[in-house]
Amino acid sequence: xxxxxxxxxxxxxxxxxxxxxxxxxxxxxxxxxxxxxxxxxxxxxxxxxxxxxxxxxxxxxxxxxxxxxxxxxxxxxxxxxxxxxxxxxxxxxxxxxxxxxxxxxxxxxxxxxxxxxxxxxxxxxxxxxxxxxxxxxxxxxxxxxxxxxxxxxxxxxxxxxxxxxxxxxxxxxxxxxxxxxxxxxxxxxxxxxxxxxxxxxxxxxxxxxxxxxxxxxxxxxxxxxxxxxxxxxxxxxxxxxxxxxxxxxxxxxxxxxxxxxxxxxxxxxxxxxxxxxxxxxxxxxxxxxxxxxxxxxxxxxxxxxxxxxxxxxxxxxxxxxxxxxxxxxxxxxxxxxxxxxxxxxxxxxxxxxxxxxxxxx
Numbered sequence: 001x002x003x004x005x006x007x008x009x010x011x012x013x014x015x016x017x018x019x020x021x022x023x024x025x026x027x028x029x030x031x032x033x034x035x036x037x038x039x040x041x042x043x044x045x046x047x048x049x050x051x052x053x054x055x056x057x058x059x060x061x062x063x064x065x066x067x068x069x070x071x072x073x074x075x076x077x078x079x080x081x082x083x084x085x086x087x088x089x090x091x092x093x094x095x096x097x098x099x100x101x102x103x104x105x106x107x108x109x110x111x112x113x114x115x116x117x118x119x120x121x122x123x124x125x126x127x128x129x130x131x132x133x134x135x136x137x138x139x140x141x142x143x144x145x146x147x148x149x150x151x152x153x154x155x156x157x158x159x160x161x162x163x164x165x166x167x168x169x170x171x172x173x174x175x176x177x178x179x180x181x182x183x184x185x186x187x188x189x190x191x192x193x194x195x196x197x198x199x200x201x202x203x204x205x206x207x208x209x210x211x212x213x214x215x216x217x218x219x220x221x222x223x224x225x226x227x228x229x230x231x232x233x234x235x236x237x238x239x240x241x242x243x244x245x246x247x248x249x250x251x252x253x254x255x256x257x258x259x260x261x262x263x264x265x266x267x268x269x270x271x272x273x274x275x276x277x278x279x280x281x282x283x284x285x286x287x288x289x290x291x292x293x294x295x296x297x298x299x300x301x302x303x304x305x306x307x308x309x310x311x312x313x314x315x316x317x318x319x320x321x322x323x324x325x326x327x328x329x330x331x332x333x334x335x336x337x338x339x340x341x342x343x344x345x346x347x348x349x350x351x352x353x354x355x356x357x358x359x360x361x
Contacts, residue, residue, distance in 0.1 A: 010326030023109035048087035049334035059208035059245035070317035071150035076207025084145035087330035091173035094150030117269030136169040138211025141306040146171035172208035178251035198242035213251040246292035271321035302336020
């Protein structure tokens with residue numbers, strides 16, 4: 001039990017064994033463990049950290065904590081019940097595409113172990129919307145935990161078809177317009193194209209809609225980078241105008257990596273944390289309180305989550321931390337976050353954004 005609950009024990013004993021394997025092989029082992037859904041449900045009382053101060057509501061969705069699982073871990077929505085048992089406030093499955101895809105050639109995941117970061121060039125491998133629909137319809141669902149499904153495609157018709165098929169089975173849909181490993185998605189970085197996409201999705205939607213945004217360029221860049229930053233904020237404005245309920249800020253940061261088969265990938269983990277805070281802060285300043293923000297990038301601790309919420313986020317999504325610190329990381333973050341809420345004289349995580357930006361426990 002201690003191996004599961006304590007991220008330090010996982011880091012020192014289990015992770016070294018897993019990291020002797022190639023990343024995708026280690027992931028397959030983790031997937032096999034997550035197949036044991038009844039076991040994870042039995043462990044849930046030990047893996048969650050329930051505290052009233054952590055409860056929050058986003059887009060009308062009640063969550064037991066603001067800590068969510070980011071898209072990318074469970075691409076085919078086959079393990080959401082087990083993942084929900086790890087203590088998340090919500091889980092995001094996918095990204096799901098209309099048709100099955102093999103993704104990019106291997107090697108397509110690289111670990112930066114010392115920096116607790118990853119670079120991936122997966123390119124949306126998955127079994128397609130039909131399989132995800134079957135899985136979600138056939139499961140009991142994560143009973144107390146909202147399930148969001150990420151969808152994407154290279155055309156408006158593909159994304160609309162995925163949305164229409166999966167929306168009845170999800171608490172919300174997150175439209176991914178920002179994978180650095182899928183060139184066709186960059187068409188939706190044009191404000192006119194994004195408007196057209198969201199208009200088409202809105203024509204038939206009934207549940208909350210999230211949009212996963214592209215990242216800003218790394219801080220300290222050129223004037224072209226500043227123009228790219230303004231473009232991303234313009235896309236956020238389009239989402240507000242189209243009635244989107246939440247922005248996920250942001251996807252992985254594109255980097256060149258010659259060790260990957262395609263030579264480029266998306267950086268995640270601790271190396272993007274500071275950039276994520278800047279993106280959240282700038283996006284909140286641009287959109288005001290008109291839309292919720294899910295911070296995504298490099299969160300490993302309760303203090304990391306606190307800083308993201310203080311910067312203007314409503315929830316926090318993580319994935320790389322789960323790989324580096326194991327299934328006990330969610331409990332650890334929730335426990336630390338609840339303590340910081342209390343030490344700052346607050347009663348709820350929803351009050352954090354009202355504090356001065358330098359506030360800390």
